[in-house]
Structures are given as C-alpha cells and as structure tokens.
Ligand code: NAP
C-alpha cells in the first residue's frame with residue numbers, strides 16, 4: 500500500500516475539555532491516549548474527565564439554564580447563534596473531516612461528504628425550526644383556557660459512540676440546543692476530537708457559557724457519572740444495547756432522569772426475486788455492509804435472498820466486495836478504511852472464526868489486512884450458507900462482514916427478519932407494491948427501506964423497536980425528548 504504521510508503537523512489536535520467558558524484539563528490531571536487506527540500512532544493525550552469534572556460541568560450547565568440566557572432567549576436569537584455555529588463548522592469543514600479521519604479511520608471523502616456535511620445540515624435544520632414551532636391550546640370551551648406549552652427539560656447529557664462521532668453528537672446537540680437546554684456532550688474514548696473542536700466553535704459562535712460543554716473521558720467514569728448525576732435531567736445515548744441498559748439502571752438508581760436510547764441493530768436486507776434491479780440491489784447490499792467498514796448500527800448485516808436469485812446476487816456482491824479492498828483512508832480513492840481500534844479488529848476477526856466454526860461458508864475475505872502499516876484493517880468479508888440462528892446472524896459484529904441467508908417465500912423471510920432481539924431498520928427489494936407494504940407493516944423495526952438500503956434524511960424519525968432503543972432522533976419528533984409538556988389551565992369566571 501502506498502501510504503500518504505499522516506498530516507498531523509499542520510492541524511491542531513484538540514485535547515482539553517470545554518467546561519463553562521474554558522478549555523481545561525481534567526481536575527485529576529489524568530489523560531488517555533487518542534490513537535489513530537490508520538497506523539497506530541498517538542495523536543494526542545486527551546483530558547480524562549471523571550466525576551469531579553462532571554460535577555463542575557453540571558453546576559455550570561444548571562447555572563446557565565436557571566439564568567435563562569439560552570433557555571429563555573427569543574427563539575430567533577437561538578436560531579441565529581446556532582446558524583452561526585453551523586457557518587463556523589462549514590468554514591472548518593476540511594479540518595473537521597481530517598480530525599474525524601485521523602481519529603477513527605473513515606475514508607476522508609466520506610468524513611467530509613457524509614459526517615461533516617450531514618452534521619452541518621442537521622444543525623441548520625433544527626436551528627431553522629426554533630422559531631417555527633407553535634404551542635397548543637386545548638379544546639376547552641369558553642369557560643377555560645388550556646395551554647399546552649413546551650419547555651426545555653434542563654440539563655441534558657449526551658453520551659455518544661465512535662462510529663459517526665460528530666454526526667451522532669449533532670443528532671443530539673442540535674435539537675437539544677434548539678429546544679433551549681444546556682447540554683454536556685461525552686464523546687467515546689476512541690473519538691474525542693471533533694466533539695472537542697465543536698465545543699470550542701460553539702463558544703466562538705456565541706452559545707453562552709455552560710450551555711454547550713464537552714467532556715472527554717471513559718465510559719465507566721465520565722459516562723457513568725453523567726448517568727448517575729442527581730442534577731442531570733435527561734440522558735440521550737447512542738451506543739451498544741449493553742451500555743444502553745446501564746443508563747436505564749443509572750436512572751433508576753439516581754433521580755429517574757429521562758433516558759433515550761439509540762442502540763444496536765442487525766438489519767435484514769431482504770431481496771426478493773422480483774427486485775426491480777438486481778445490479779442495484781447487489782451494489783447497495785455491498786455498500787450497506789462495507790460502508791464505514793461495517794461499523795454502522797444500520798449496517799445491512801443480514802443479506803436475506805430469495806433462493807431462486809441467491810447465486811446470481813451473491814456473485815455480484817462478492818465481485819463488488821473484491822473492488823473494495825482496504826486502504827489508507829487519507830487517500831481520496833479509498834472506500835474501506837481500518838476498523839476503529841485493535842479491540843474492535845480482534846472482535847471482528849473472532850466473529851469470522853465463530854462463523855466458520857458454526858458451519859457458514861466464507862465466500863470472500865476473512866482476514867486482517869495491511870498489518871505492516873500498524874493499522875487495524877479487515878478484509879471485506881462475505882459469509883454464505885448462514886442460518887438465522889447462528890451467532891453471526893444474531894449478534895452485532897460491527898465490521899465489514901455480511902451473513903447471507905436464503906429464504907423460500909415472504910413468510911419465511913418475515914419470520915427470520917423478526918427473529919432478532921434488534922429492530923432498528925430493514926430493507927425490502929421487490930416490484931410488487933402489495934408485498935412491499937405488507938412486509939413494511941409486519942417487520943418490527945423503526946425504519947423499513949423499500950428498494951434502497953439507506954433511505955431517509957433529517958426530516959424523518961430514526962430509532963428502534965425492541966432492544967434497538969427507546970425514543971427517536973431526527974425530525975421534529977426529536978423535540979419530544981428534549982422538552983417537557985406544561986399544562987396551564989386557566990379557569991375563566
Ligand atoms: P458503547 O461501547 O456502548 O459506547 C457508547 C458510549 O457509551 C461511549 O461514549 C462510551 O464511552 C460510553 N460508555 C461505555 N461504557 C459505559 C458505562 N459503563 N457507563 C456509561 N457510559 C459508558 O458503543 P460504541 O462501541 O462506542 O459504539 C458502537 C455501538 O453503538 C453499536 O452497538 C452500534 O449499533 C451503536 N450505535 C447505534 C446507533 C443508533 O442510532 N441506533 C448509531 C450508532 C451506533 P467510552 O467509549 O469512552 O468507554
């Protein structure tokens with residue numbers, strides 16, 4: 500592999516928390532190493548915040564909230580400041596994309612076009628919504644006025660994962676800030692950099708101090724302290740189902756804070772023989788699992804194919820997979836970068852061993868790649884002859900590994916699609932509108948894509964059924980979780 504030098508020299512790597520109006524080290528002075536999966540190099544030693552820092556940030560967030568500079572500001576003022584932040588993000592888009600790629604190994608083309616552009620678009624959309632949402636009057640008759648108003652919920656903790664570091668944060672901070680809350684963002688240990696930079700830019704944009712704070716740190720310390728804090732009103736979490744359940748427990752054992760959870764998935768991508776376009780289905784099936792090295796909660800990780808087209812589809816998916824060999828993500832041509840770290844690589848390789856020992860057939864890949872670079876690359880991997888009860892069909896692998904499962908008819912496809920602890924997304928490829936609607940209604944999940952793999956935009960809600968989560972991100976519905984509903988009943992004499 501021709502590896503371009505990692506351009507860390509000409510870009511400042513943020514490494515301090517943003518608490519109040521200041522960039523600070525952790526109170527303990529502790530740090531953790533931020534490592535690039537591109538080549539294993541240490542990018543920075545980052546402040547390892549823990550409960551003392553969380554206390555400081557919550558105090559600042561509460562003070563800002565009660566002072567009302569943000570919460571009670573005219574919505575058009577909040578809109579103007581959030582749009583200013585979006586403009587600053589746009590001015591720094593190349594820098595943010597580079598930070599994201601260095602930090603988690605995403606292909607640079609995708610960091611810019613998807614993660615950073617998507618985060619900016621999300622923030623703009625919620626900023627615009629600030630002064631366009633009306634409250635309600637209840638149908639009381641003439642003897643009373645029943646006002647139903649939305650109030651910000653207060654101090655919000657956002658705990659997010661490493662697979663789309665800035666974008667998952669933006670899905671939280673954009674509606675939370677637009678609704679008038681103070682937010683404390685804890686990025687994942689593997690991916691603190693863009694969050695820290697956004698914290699700085701928020702202050703520059705004029706977000707009042709204490710309203711948008713960023714605390715890098717470990718899950719068990721900083722994350723848990725946010726989850727258990729008696730003065731945090733709500734936690735918005737994206738991450739694994741296992742840790743999502745911890746937040747429910749933290750809430751129950753502390754102040755019954757609201758908890759919204761966006762957790763794991765095991766998306767069934769169901770391709771019927773009457774798919775309108777087999778080539779398109781194959782292309783999206785491959786991109787749906789190899790995009791972001793498969794580290795996507797909505798990765799199309801179960802490829803379910805009607806048996807009459809099984810061989811034809813699989814051959815096409817394998818051919819596309821062969822063209823997506825891993826490479827340095829700083830190279831504009833690369834489509835498959837490393838997985839996020841050593842632990843994740845070992846986990847993915849272990850699942851590949853498990854799949855083989857369960858009796859699935861390897862049709863492509865299956866090994867580590869580019870080990871000499873010091874990076875954590877895994878080959879695009881396709882399993883065939885998978886049955887839905889195998890671990891590789893039930894558990895979230897979070898790597899570039901797809902499990903191909905054959906089915907006879909719609910009934911069998913539906914039964915297998917729903918035989919999962921997860922219910923985040925599904926896909927159905929068919930030319931039969933009746934079949935599409937029936938499947939869409941019967942699959943237990945938050946989003947069903949028909950004749951595409953990753954449909955949707957900021958205007959539609961996103962979230963899971965079953966153990967994929969509680970609550971919805973995106974769309975105007977996201978405001979529900981960042982708001983309290985207040986009833987004011989005025990009796991008229
Ligand atoms: P994770 O291990 O659950 O971590 C998510 C966040 O929780 C991180 O900030 C992590 O901090 C923190 N955390 C870990 N242990 C904690 C604890 N004991 N108490 C409090 N906080 C804790 O998930 P991940 O590995 O970063 O991300 C992959 C997962 O995210 C996958 O399961 C994927 O499906 C899911 N995901 C879901 C969506 C969705 O919208 N449904 C979107 C993207 C990803 P540290 O990393 O610093 O420990």
Ligand code: MG
Nearest residue numbers: 534602689690
């Ligand atoms: Mg990193």
